[in-house]
Amino acid sequence: MKAVELKSITKSFGRTTANDGVDLDLDQGEIHAVLGENGAGKSTLMNILSGLYQPDSGSIFIQNQEVRFRSPRDAIRMGIGMIHQHFMLIQSHTVLDNIILGTRLPVFLNRDKLTDKIFDCCQRLNFQINLKARVWQLSTGEQQRVEIIKALYQGARILILDEPTSILTPQESEGLFDILRSMREEGYSIVFVSHKLGEVLSIADRISILRKGRLVDTIPNQNLRQEELARLMVGRDVALDAGDQRAVPGEAETILRMAGVTARNDRRLIALESVSLAIHSGEILGIAGVAGNGQSELAEVITGLRKTESGSIKILGQDVTNASAKSIIELGVAYIPEDRINVGSVGSLDICDNVMLKCYDLFSFLNAVEISEYSEGLMDKYEVVYPGLSTPVRHLSGGNLQKLILSRELREIPKLLIAAYPVRGLDVGAIEYVREILVDCRNKGSAILLISEALDELLALSDRIAVIYEGKLTFMSTRDVHTIGLAMAGSS
Amino acid sequence: MSDVIVEKRSRISQILIRAGLLYVAPILLSFSLCSILLLAIGANPLDIYFRLLFGTFRSRYWISELILKVTPLLLCSLAVTLALKAKFWNIGVEGQFCMGAWAAGGIAITFGSLPGYLLLPLMVIAGFVSGSLWGAIPGVLKIKLKVNEIITTLLMNYVAALWLNHFVYGRWKGRDGFPYTDTFSKSAYLPTLFGQRAHIGIFFGIAAAVILYFVFERTRFGYKAKVVGENVKAARYGGINTGFVTLAVVLLSGGIAGIAGMSDVAGIHHRLNPNILLGYGYTGIIIAWLSKNKPLNVLIISILFGILAVGGDIIQVRQVPNAIVRILQGTIFLSVLAADGIMHRTRKSRRGEAKTRRGELTEA
Numbered sequence: 001m002k003a004v005e006l007k008s009i010t011k012s013f014g015r016t017t018a019n020d021g022v023d024l025d026l027d028q029g030e031i032h033a034v035l036g037e038n039g040a041g042k043s044t045l046m047n048i049l050s051g052l053y054q055p056d057s058g059s060i061f062i063q064n065q066e067v068r069f070r071s072p073r074d075a076i077r078m079g080i081g082m083i084h085q086h087f088m089l090i091q092s093h094t095v096l097d098n099i100i101l102g103t104r105l106p107v108f109l110n111r112d113k114l115t116d117k118i119f120d121c122c123q124r125l126n127f128q129i130n131l132k133a134r135v136w137q138l139s140t141g142e143q144q145r146v147e148i149i150k151a152l153y154q155g156a157r158i159l160i161l162d163e164p165t166s167i168l169t170p171q172e173s174e175g176l177f178d179i180l181r182s183m184r185e186e187g188y189s190i191v192f193v194s195h196k197l198g199e200v201l202s203i204a205d206r207i208s209i210l211r212k213g214r215l216v217d218t219i220p221n222q223n224l225r226q227e228e229l230a231r232l233m234v235g236r237d238v239a240l241d242a243g244d245q246r247a248v249p250g251e252a253e254t255i256l257r258m259a260g261v262t263a264r265n266d267r268r269l270i271a272l273e274s275v276s277l278a279i280h281s282g283e284i285l286g287i288a289g290v291a292g293n294g295q296s297e298l299a300e301v302i303t304g305l306r307k308t309e310s311g312s313i314k315i316l317g318q319d320v321t322n323a324s325a326k327s328i329i330e331l332g333v334a335y336i337p338e339d340r341i342n343v344g345s346v347g348s349l350d351i352c353d354n355v356m357l358k359c360y361d362l363f364s365f366l367n368a369v370e371i372s373e374y375s376e377g378l379m380d381k382y383e384v385v386y387p388g389l390s391t392p393v394r395h396l397s398g399g400n401l402q403k404l405i406l407s408r409e410l411r412e413i414p415k416l417l418i419a420a421y422p423v424r425g426l427d428v429g430a431i432e433y434v435r436e437i438l439v440d441c442r443n444k445g446s447a448i449l450l451i452s453e454a455l456d457e458l459l460a461l462s463d464r465i466a467v468i469y470e471g472k473l474t475f476m477s478t479r480d481v482h483t484i485g486l487a488m489a490g491s492s
Numbered sequence: 493m494s495d496v497i498v499e500k501r502s503r504i505s506q507i508l509i510r511a512g513l514l515y516v517a518p519i520l521l522s523f524s525l526c527s528i529l530l531l532a533i534g535a536n537p538l539d540i541y542f543r544l545l546f547g548t549f550r551s552r553y554w555i556s557e558l559i560l561k562v563t564p565l566l567l568c569s570l571a572v573t574l575a576l577k578a579k580f581w582n583i584g585v586e587g588q589f590c591m592g593a594w595a596a597g598g599i600a601i602t603f604g605s606l607p608g609y610l611l612l613p614l615m616v617i618a619g620f621v622s623g624s625l626w627g628a629i630p631g632v633l634k635i636k637l638k639v640n641e642i643i644t645t646l647l648m649n650y651v652a653a654l655w656l657n658h659f660v661y662g663r664w665k666g667r668d669g670f671p672y673t674d675t676f677s678k679s680a681y682l683p684t685l686f687g688q689r690a691h692i693g694i695f696f697g698i699a700a701a702v703i704l705y706f707v708f709e710r711t712r713f714g715y716k717a718k719v720v721g722e723n724v725k726a727a728r729y730g731g732i733n734t735g736f737v738t739l740a741v742v743l744l745s746g747g748i749a750g751i752a753g754m755s756d757v758a759g760i761h762h763r764l765n766p767n768i769l770l771g772y773g774y775t776g777i778i779i780a781w782l783s784k785n786k787p788l789n790v791l792i793i794s795i796l797f798g799i800l801a802v803g804g805d806i807i808q809v810r811q812v813p814n815a816i817v818r819i820l821q822g823t824i825f826l827s828v829l830a831a832d833g834i835m836h837r838t839r840k841s842r843r844g845e846a847k848t849r850r851g852e853l854t855e856a
Contacts, residue, residue, distance in 0.1 A: 305728055326731035337729060346723040356715065357730040366710050 586773025592750025623750015
């Protein structure tokens, strides 16, 4: 008996068909990977299975019984739990209060009794977690575990994990895989959504590949190679690793020099602790680390968006400590922000308005024709696909939005480029493209600070690598993945 | 070629259907709801509505009254619209109007002997400056201390009204001994139009609408204000001084409201008294909202609201209380609001976006 069967699921949004007759089945006690590029329809399919969306046609069977979900609540009642990429936890509440949220609660809460009950459940699966801790005190990996327990506590027998490793260190990912394996032993069925080939190969029993809304194939994970999977996923041969693209060291001008910079985050806690670094022209400095260890603050301090407590920052020999963002932009500093939707662009405004965001000074009076031509030129150069120049950019896909931001930031070769997670959430084709552009900039003499969570990418592109952990920067003398991974987790 | 025409035609019909659903249907609904009230007081709704809507255009006098009403409505709703472009909720237009009137009146009383060509510009400047300074207080509080401007601007309306009272009950009290000032000297009167009560204040309104349209479509400052309003983080990222832009927008908004106050006292009342505050500042918020924040729409909707206001006076002749106009305005606002909400929701759920969470892209 199958745990879940999806039969010819079709779902369209306007003219786009996100899922086109997709079949998927899940055995009892199986880890089933769903692999596909961004826009392949993975999330839509999972949102249908978890009750967020209703399919246009097709049917869902659970234990051979046809079901119809009208809301996520219906799906939970049928034992389907979804772990979203972005956690749905209340930071200021305790772990226990987060876990019992969304379940039917008695009028009077007996927290001790609930604690015992959840503790048993944790024991069985080898979870170690302090139920009384507040969520904000936990690491990302631990928060993910809270999400998993929460789903199990709500009675989930089928667990969907949406890109679960994107925010974990290599070690934390291994920890997650151990948990998933022991859950499989207990008879849970797991859908593992990912676009990372390596981890899919290491954990899945079977792999379903989606491409452009259709199911390409479902194959058992036996004697598969990454190249085959990549071909199935993208539909053509792709160069998987970025190759070794390091620059030849030579005489170079120092573009950015930071000395003992300390800064606080939005919660007024120390986020950067006496960070010193120098980047030279024609060099990529890679910053590795788990998200939330001071990367955003580092980028913001350099670009003038965050004040420093102490220390100094010099760009091209000029002191820009606590200078305005505007004056730093004028020095030729480009910035690809981590959050391309809320920081890098204005969703409700059109392409022209977004292209202008860094160069409105070029136009004294805004001439619609002039601006359109300028924007069109940039869009063509960077191969952005868009319905029209007056389209609000929130309608662009992630990849195209990122290309738009690149086109704006790199309209002239920048002296210094701060690139924070530039390929996050992009599909394989777009990733290749963005990486090429970064290398091209570097070769033309830009100094680049590359912040990324993908170690293989950092290793391939960076000339030097530093690890950031709890606001402290450590330069790495080795390129060994294991050593760097340990530094990312804070142990040396 | 024919494809293009068909597409254009279908776009136009789409816009018409949208406008119909969003405005025409709710307005018809409001009129039919209010006709129940009219029937209840024994009036003929059709007759009353006809007079309400078209009575204005039957005589020169009523057209002049219309211009008189539209002037403050237009200026006040532009003030709200402008501030809203930078996402500043200026609920304080009423107070800024009041301070503009107070300052202009003060100039008129103090320098009454000056000739009109000096006195009137002086009053305009005084009205603008005091309106914008009154707006600057919540503006600075918001920028520096993140105090919610909806609360502060609203509360400062009451302060402004009391401030005005303090003067008309006190040192500016006129010779009659009643709580109003003496009538201004003739040089402080705004020139009238067509020999009726309407005055040239309407040109301030039209000029403001055109200038704002130009500023927001064609200038760098308008662009910056728009970015600040739509996404503060992106604005900061783009090197825009968000505090400065917000403050500039608030000063301008308060100033326009101040000019509305100035034009009302110099054009109609010709004196200061506590009854110059007729709620134009609040009606302005409704008009700004119904206009979807577009200066040129503001012009049209201000005129419609003016017609309703004047129509209210006309139907009083038929023994119908003009409160019916207030009820009608309120019903129209609520039903358009509801229609907008319903359309928004159906469109979203049709796209399947209703339940996607903040900050995530749908895969569509």
